[in-house]
Amino acid sequence: MVDLGTADELTRYEEFNKDFMKRHPDIKVTLQPSRLRRLPLQAARAAHEQHGSDVFYVGDDKIGSSSTRSG
Numbered sequence: 001m002v003d004l005g006t007a008d009e010l011t012r013y014e015e016f017n018k019d020f021m022k023r024h025p026d027i028k029v030t031l032q033p034s035r036l037r038r039l040p041l042q043a044a045r046a047a048h049e050q051h052g053s054d055v056f057y058v059g060d061d062k063i064g065s066s067s068t069r070s071g
Contacts, residue, residue, distance in 0.1 A: 010033065017029040032053075034042060046053065 010031070013031050017031060021027060021029055
């Protein structure tokens with residue numbers, strides 16, 4: 001099972017988001033932690049329904065593990 005991030009990491013992301021929104025009041029940032037294994041399905045569903053996120057962060061050490069390989 002993949003961790004959603006430590007409490008410290010999630011706190012840092014929230015602090016970053018608050019600071020970012022203070023500097024850019026016309027942009028709203030929402031943090032939605034998710035299990036890594038669910039990201040491909042969530043991204044595909046959101047794109048199909050045309051309400052996907054503008055940006056999402058997977059994690060530098062997790063990018064390759066979110067794709068499926070055939071063969």
